[in-house]
Amino acid sequence: MSAYHPLTEAEAIEYARKLPDLFAPGSELSSREIGDGNLNLVFHISEPSSGKSIILKQALPYAKVVGESWPLTLDRARIESEALLIQESLCPKLVPHVHVYEPELALTVMQDLSDHVIMRKGLIEGQRYPLFAGHIATFLARTLFFTSDLGLNQQEKKERVKRFINPELCKITEDLIFDDPYTDSPNNNVPPAIRDAVEAVWQDNELHVEVAILRDKFLTKAQSLLHGDLHTGSIFIKADSTKVIDPEFAYYGPMGFDIGAVIANLLLNFAAQEGLSLDSASRRDYRDYLTGTIRDIWTKFEAEFRALWNEHGVDRMFRTPGFADYYLQEVLRDTVGFAGSKMVRRIHGLAQVADINQLQDEAARERAQRIALAIGTALIKSNRSVTSIDQLIETADKAVL
Numbered sequence: 001m002s003a004y005h006p007l008t009e010a011e012a013i014e015y016a017r018k019l020p021d022l023f024a025p026g027s028e029l030s031s032r033e034i035g036d037g038n039l040n041l042v043f044h045i046s047e048p049s050s051g052k053s054i055i056l057k058q059a060l061p062y063a064k065v066v067g068e069s070w071p072l073t074l075d076r077a078r079i080e081s082e083a084l085l086i087q088e089s090l091c092p093k094l095v096p097h098v099h100v101y102e103p104e105l106a107l108t109v110m111q112d113l114s115d116h117v118i119m120r121k122g123l124i125e126g127q128r129y130p131l132f133a134g135h136i137a138t139f140l141a142r143t144l145f146f147t148s149d150l151g152l153n154q155q156e157k158k159e160r161v162k163r164f165i166n167p168e169l170c171k172i173t174e175d176l177i178f179d180d181p182y183t184d185s186p187n188n189n190v191p192p193a194i195r196d197a198v199e200a201v202w203q204d205n206e207l208h209v210e211v212a213i214l215r216d217k218f219l220t221k222a223q224s225l226l227h228g229d230l231h232t233g234s235i236f237i238k239a240d241s242t243k244v245i246d247p248e249f250a251y252y253g254p255m256g257f258d259i260g261a262v263i264a265n266l267l268l269n270f271a272a273q274e275g276l277s278l279d280s281a282s283r284r285d286y287r288d289y290l291t292g293t294i295r296d297i298w299t300k301f302e303a304e305f306r307a308l309w310n311e312h313g314v315d316r317m318f319r320t321p322g323f324a325d326y327y328l329q330e331v332l333r334d335t336v337g338f339a340g341s342k343m344v345r346r347i348h349g350l351a352q353v354a355d356i357n358q359l360q361d362e363a364a365r366e367r368a369q370r371i372a373l374a375i376g377t378a379l380i381k382s383n384r385s386v387t388s389i390d391q392l393i394e395t396a397d398k399a400v401l
């Protein structure tokens with residue numbers, strides 16, 4: 001019989017007590033369940049006498065946001081812990097350290113990052129993070145390059161593809177990002193004030209063709225080991241440090257899906273400035289900060305990725321002059337298309353974002369939703385023709401003229 005059961009706060013303490021070399025024998029420990037995501041339990045365990053603390057993250061056998069009617073594999077805890085270990089080996093400072101993975105309980109014991117804040121919250125509060133673009137560009141360049149056929153032994157890569165087959169979590173993405181938002185699905189949460197704009201999305205055949213192309217890439221383009229859900233709620237941040245968490249959606253997919261996820265969530269905050277900023281000058285200023293960050297992310301990512309390729313490329317044919325330019329243009333195009341898809345799903349899909357939904361002023365919230373839909377759909381439609389990151393930024397700026 002399986003030992004799996006969801007832990008209580010008290011059981012989490014008992015489990016933590018048994019971990020070697022963490023807490024003093026018999027010392028008082030406290031436990032709080034702090035999970036605010038859509039899927040898992042997260043326990044914060046601390047030892048007041050020493051100030052030491054750890055996080056226990058436990059997968060539930062269903063999607064917490066919906067309930068037991070949506071069963072979900074516990075294997076995602078393995079995927080998450082293995083992805084974190086690979087990411088740590090490539091970017092040691094940019095992910096939490098995993099102490100232990102316990103398959104029977106679908107439990108990962110990891111470094112407590114409570115001295116950081118979730119980036120979505122920081123952006124909602126109007127914080128700026130000048131080092132973020134460099135940090136996330138490094139995370140993206142190193143994890144995407146060294147897990148791909150460009151930077152990893154190509155036989156070993158095939159083994160990795162096997163290990164990270166993640167059908168149930170991918171199915172969530174296939175449904176919630178690449179299907180439901182484009183039809184009157186019961187999974188959607190359509191804000192009544194923008195029903196007209198949402199219905200236009202449902203009826204737009206030109207848009208649907210592009211979404212089908214992106215869906216096909218998500219299903220078939222096994223380019224790199226992705227984080228798979230790299231939104232600003234999966235990033236812990238403080239002035240001098242960035243940590244990426246929560247890679248349970250990891251699988252082999254198109255590089256642009258991760259880069260696009262980061263950009264989409266910055267653009268959702270860009271749209272939310274309708275209600276988050278107090279006046280038009282500060283709104284413009286914060287939006288310029290966000291688009292400047294997006295430009296820096298792409299520029300730094302591209303430079304670092306090219307440098308890795310020059311120094312560590314494993315494939316002779318891939319060094320043919322002109323191929324890297326072609327390859328990176330395709331990554332940019334995928335990035336733009338996936339950024340658009342990730343924006344649209346957060347406006348009238350199942351799981352939305354606090355940047356916009358927490359706006360108290362209904363008119364501002366509606367404007368933000370319409371702006372986000374306008375940017376998202378325009379990015380999707382332009383995905384196969386863009387040639388520079390500035391075109392993405394122009395699309396965003398045009399939507400708020």
Ligand SMILES: Nc1ncnc2c1ncn2[C@@H]1O[C@H](COP(=O)(O)OP(=O)(O)O)[C@@H](O)[C@H]1O
Binds near residue numbers: 114233
């Ligand atoms: N390593 C960590 N250190 C501190 N808090 C964490 C850590 N990991 C997760 N959390 C907290 O738990 C919340 C949910 O975690 P997350 O991994 O995003 O779960 P889910 O997979 O359910 O979305 C985060 O928003 C954060 O508040």
Ligand SMILES: CSC[C@H]1O[C@H](OP(=O)(O)O)[C@H](O)[C@@H]1O
Binds near residue numbers: 173229
């Ligand atoms: C039914 S899962 C919905 C949504 O939740 C996930 O996000 P998170 O784990 O960070 O809460 C993911 O984005 C899924 O698409």
